[in-house]
Amino acid sequence: MLTIPVLTSEQLILRPFETADVALVSRYAADPAVADRVSRSAIEYQSPEQWIDQQHVNFEEANYLTLAITQRAGGQLLGCITQTHYEADEHAELDYWIAKPYWNRGYATEAGRLMLDYTFDCWQLRRVFACHFATNPASGRVLEKLGFTREGVLRQHYCADNVFEDLVYWGLLRHEWARDRVHRRPV
Amino acid sequence: MAADQHQPTLTTSRLTLRPFDLSDAPAVQRQAGDRRVYQTTLRIPHPYKLADAESWLAGSARRYAEGQSIEFAATLTATGELVGCIGLEITPVHRHAELGYWIGPDHWSCGYATEAGRAILDFAFNTLGLHRVHVHHFAENTASARVIEKLGFQREGLARQHVYKDGQPIDIVLYGLLASQYMPQ
Numbered sequence: 282m283l284t285i286p287v288l289t290s291e292q293l294i295l296r297p298f299e300t301a302d303v304a305l306v307s308r309y310a311a312d313p314a315v316a317d318r319v320s321r322s323a324i325e326y327q328s329p330e331q332w333i334d335q336q337h338v339n340f341e342e343a344n345y346l347t348l349a350i351t352q353r354a355g356g357q358l359l360g361c362i363t364q365t366h367y368e369a370d371e372h373a374e375l376d377y378w379i380a381k382p383y384w385n386r387g388y389a390t391e392a393g394r395l396m397l398d399y400t401f402d403c404w405q406l407r408r409v410f411a412c413h414f415a416t417n418p419a420s421g422r423v424l425e426k427l428g429f430t431r432e433g434v435l436r437q438h439y440c441a442d443n444v445f446e447d448l449v450y451w452g453l454l455r456h457e458w459a460r461d462r463v464h465r466r467p468v
Numbered sequence: 469m470a471a472d473q474h475q476p477t478l479t480t481s482r483l484t485l486r487p488f489d490l491s492d493a494p495a496v497q498r499q500a501g502d503r504r505v506y507q508t509t510l511r512i513p514h515p516y517k518l519a520d521a522e523s524w525l526a527g528s529a530r531r532y533a534e535g536q537s538i539e540f541a542a543t544l545t546a547t548g549e550l551v552g553c554i555g556l557e558i559t560p561v562h563r564h565a566e567l568g569y570w571i572g573p574d575h576w577s578c579g580y581a582t583e584a585g586r587a588i589l590d591f592a593f594n595t596l597g598l599h600r601v602h603v604h605h606f607a608e609n610t611a612s613a614r615v616i617e618k619l620g621f622q623r624e625g626l627a628r629q630h631v632y633k634d635g636q637p638i639d640i641v642l643y644g645l646l647a648s649q650y651m652p653q
Contacts, residue, residue, distance in 0.1 A: 370632045407637055408629050433625010436644050437600050440562040445599060450642070452628050 283341050288348065288395040293388065295348040295362065295395050298336060302349055303329040305358050314381040318417045320439065344368065344404060350379065350392045359383045362392045364400050364409070372408040373400060377423075389423045394465075397427065401458055408454050414439065415447035428461040429453045475532050476595075478540065478587045483580060485540035485554065485587055488528045492541055495550040497521040499572030508609045509570055510631060535560060542571070542584045551575040554584045556592055556601070563599035565592055569615075581615045586653055589619060593647045600646050606631075607639035620653070621645045 285297040298306070307329050309315055339345035344366035350359045360379035367373065375396065379389050400406060411429060413420035421431070429451040437445035478485040488496075499505065501516035513520055531537045539555035552571035559565065567588065571581050592598045603621060605612035617623075621643035629637035 370630065371637075372630065372632075407632065410627065410630070430628070432627055433642050435602065435624055435642065436622075437646055438562065438564060438602070438644070440564075440599070445563075450625050450627065452630070454629055 285337065285340050285346065285348070286399060288399055289353065290391050290395050292353055293359075293391050293395065294351050294353050294356075295392060296351060298333045298347065298349045298361075300330060300333065302358055303333065306332075306361070309358075309360070309378075309380040312381055315378050317441075318414060318420070319376070319378050346396070346400065348392075348396070350377075350388060359388050360392070362389075362396050364396050366400070366404055366406075368405070371405050372410060373404065373406055375409050375411040384419070389420075390426045393423060393427045397453070397458055398462065401455060406455060408452055409458075410450065410452045412448045412450050415449050421449055421451070424451045424453075427453065428457055430457070475529070475538060475540075476591075478591060479545065480583045480587050482545060483551070483584055483587070484543050484545045484548075485584055486543060487532070488525050488539060488541045488553075490522065490525050492550060493518055493521040493525055496525065496553070499550065499552065499574070500570060502573045504573045505570050508606060508612065509568075510633070512570070540584070540588070542569075542580060551578075551580050552584070554581070554588055556588065556596075558596070558598070563597070565596070565598055565601050567592075567601050567603040576611070581612075582618045585615060585619045589645070589650065590652055593650050598647065600644055602642065602644045604640045604642050607641050613641065616643050619645070620649075620651060622649075 288295040336347040339347065345363065347361065347363040350362055351357060352359060360377065360383065362377040365374045375393065377389050377392060397409060411424055415434065431449065432452045433450045435448040435450060438448045439446045475487040497516055497518045500512050500521070503514060506512050506514035528539050531539070535558060537555055537557045539553060541550055542552045542554055543550050552569060552575065554569040556565040556567055567585065569581055569584065589601060592601050603616055605616060607626065622645065623641065624644045625642040627640040627642060630640040631638045
């Protein structure tokens with residue numbers, strides 16, 4: 282049986298979600314500050330318990346990896362990060378959200394680095410891509426810091442509550458990640 | 469699309485775009501089985517067996533009834549000969565669709581993809597009421613780029629090495645067309 286990994290950096294521990302996280306996940310995900318900035322599939326589920334169970338199934342069967350972003354000191358739950366692996370094309374899609382009280386502290390970037398390092402090391406990946414709503418430029422800054430290149434804008438591609446959002450599309454190739462990793466300060 | 473509605477037939481000056489029929493299987497296999505079609509598309513297997521064509525055709529009416537996609541056989545009105553396939557993969561919640569097509573290599577460079585594409589866009593925006601249609605091509609496929617540009621699409625990006633085919637990473641060029649900017653030609 283495959284076990285969802287735990288990834289650790291200076292400030293963060295990324296770990297599998299647990300039942301005890303459910304109440305907080307529901308509250309965070311219901312906050313418009315998060316809900317209006319992510320795709321519905323990232324936060325909509327029949328029940329949070331099912332959502333957590335599904336993460337284990339997804340990891341075993343399809344190499345989706347969803348992790349809780351938590352503070353290393355104190356264990357506070359901060360958000361969620363997912364890497365979805367499309368094996369046939371050897372690429373993956375990165376998604377993340379951080380609860381509003383913890384914005385602007387670099388947590389998404391730090392969590393993104395952990396996820397990219399793990400998945401480029403452990404999965405057969407040539408590329409990772411990510412999208413965000415054009416109305417959410419903070420997400421683009423995270424991707425830029427992670428070394429992604431802005432590859433395009435899909436105009437009015439996503440409809441939420443009758444509002445059509447532009448999707449900004451980013452990509453990171455394996456050699457770009459490897460080059461950036463070499464220049465990173467060791468943690 | 470309601471299940472009780474029959475897929476319409478569209479006509480252009482030279483083409484009749486009609487629902488597929490199981491009897492199209494040998495023609496689909498012969499044309500889509502050509503390696504040149506395989507090289508410019510993502511989901512067509514190679515070699516393409518008659519059974520592959522049959523199972524794909526058998527699902528076409530269901531995919532239409534379920535509102536997932538609409539696929540048309542592009543045929544010459546004069547002779548009834550199949551020249552290719554054109555269709556839309558629809559995402560109702562976002563009111564958008566992806567345009568896809570292939571033309572049998574015997575019929576390349578006759579302008580059929582552009583002619584069929586115009587009819588499909590008219591159908592997408594004026595009949596289905598979609599908000600956006602998007603399309604992509606492999607970066608090396610300049611013939612497809614010309615078709616897409618003639619149809620009025622705007623280039624929106626380049627997804628580098630986004631797909632993997634026969635051991636090679638392939639860049640994908642992304643295009644979109646909004647209903648508000650669609651101008652029938």
